[in-house]
Amino acid sequence: MTDARVTPVVIGIAGGSGSGKTTVVRRLTASLGDAHVSVLEHDRYYRDRSDLRLEERAALNYDHPDSLETDLLVEHVRALRARQAVEAPQYDFARHNRLEASDVIAPRAAIIVEGILIFADKALRELMDVKVFVDADDDTRFIRRLQRDIAERGRTVQSVIDQYLGTVKPMHLEFVEPSKRYADIIVPQGGHNDVAIEMLLTLARGLVARG
Template identity: 40%
Template sequence: MKKVTIIIVAGGSASGKTTVAQTIANEIFMNKPVTHLSMDSYYKDFSDLTFEEKQLVNFDHPSSLDIELLCQHLDDLKEFKAIETPVYDFKTHSQSGETIKVEPSNVVILDGILALHIEEIRKRGDIKIFIRTDDDIRFIRRLMRDVNERGRKLEDITNQYLNTVRPMYKFFVEPSIDHADLIIPYYEGNNIAIDLVAAKISSLLKK
């Protein structure tokens, strides 16, 4: 059985955790056995709700996630088995019904805002990282992303941020920093932080 190392990258919404994870998995180790998973793929299917009802769902609360499926997939990857990752449609707030096959690899990078808060996920991580980014920067990034990539309205984005995103960050996400092995202050161009994580992964791959 090959050794599989699971690296967890947590942080607030739009903190840069996905960028860090993707950069490491797809650029620095493009030709090496590294897999990237996002917890955003594991939202529960809310297709039975109207669009107005979906907008009231607290997507920053652990109850919005299919934790059981994610943990099963992490266990499968740990045993070097391929998985079928669900594809979530952020424009409709529901699962698309499609999946993407993910092959096992020596290193799995999982990113998610609640990745260090949820014990079942946290205990499966070998290296735990928290991305710390100023609140105003995160809000601006989230605003631009949701408008440009997900077709959201400014009023809806602002209301969601004030009603769920910000309070859930304070209640769930920010305290989970205590579980991190490494805390990274992230901002555009902070390649040193990514290089440090990449160097650690390189040492794991050489063993």
Template identity: 40%
Template sequence: RKAAEAADLPQKARYTPPWADMSIIGIAGSSGSGKTSLAIEIVQSLNLPWVIILSIDSFYKSLTPEQNALAHRNEWDLDSPESIDFDLLVAKLLSLKQGKRTDIPVYSFQQHQRLEKTVSLYSPHIVVLEGILALHDPRVLELLDMKIFVEADADVCLSRRIVRDVRERGRTIEGTIKQWFRYVKPVFQKYVEPQRETADLIVPRGMQNKMAIQMIVNQTRQILKEKSIKHNAELERLGQQVDIY
């Protein structure tokens, strides 16, 4: 553009392709409330290409050897906002929004560490962003098209978490319960629950709530339809052929 100005050439109108106009649905809620299951249910119900689930768990910070030893004894806080690399999350969301191929970290719950490998995401139209603190960071909130808070009884959450942590995350029953009462529960009260205030929609009973899922799916389709109308109008206004490749 600067070169065009310098050469005194007519400036070309700017066109933003539809895939750069990615929509993000944020799902927050207690650990074990069923955020992942709700996200999967939304993706399946939408039944559209280019819809992906991005877990904020991928953005846990790696721990020092000392912190790691404490985490293995369930004596390290992995729930407060400081445990998440929100700067990196925001950078990756912005990169995806620009339609760029983006590498996402892979996190190991067994090792409490980010792994060497990454996964690449490329131009999704819809990202379902799920995590206990999905509605916490103001920069993330700015980027969200829909804000959802999932609710479930604390005893349901705890029992689900014990089963999952023992089966999938290499934990013991005693360790999971210790971590719950020392960190997960107090941090839920301090940071997770207040996100209800920010939510557009509070979903009781998670993925069992078919009515809520239908509303989310309808609203998402509406968002996509409006974007499509906007892009078509923009193309017409520009009155030029745009190659899509």
């Protein structure tokens, strides 16, 4: 499982905002073991827009593929597959800006790539051994996003609603939902489908064990 000669297994976890992706990632990490898993979240890679004022940054469309530096994520996944550590960017969601600091991500037996738009990029998809789409109904996803953005990102109720109606929902319909066709596995009911998740965990353990 830790043989440096073995190419890591890359598992993509996609799905709409609030679908339960983080829950699935946590279940996978716990099942495989922290020492054997590297996680790269796509939303670390929002472009640096420090050239704009806070109010201008807040008005940007963060749910369009162009808002993310996906080329850098592709570069990092390739490096991890080659057993090279990477410096993943950090992002401040309250101020809508990339930080100067970065996190060193070490190569491990399994690389989990997570994000709403990871299946929308062909180069990124082609690096994945398993592509999982976490599905949930729109109401559930909106409520989860509302709770998260208020509790963790310092947003107001109205700002979350405005962003959801203005960009999140339209971009979900244009980019996220269509990307589901690329998935190898679809997990209905978000992160609470124990049967589907257990099947995924069994598959992931087998892939990592085979190396």
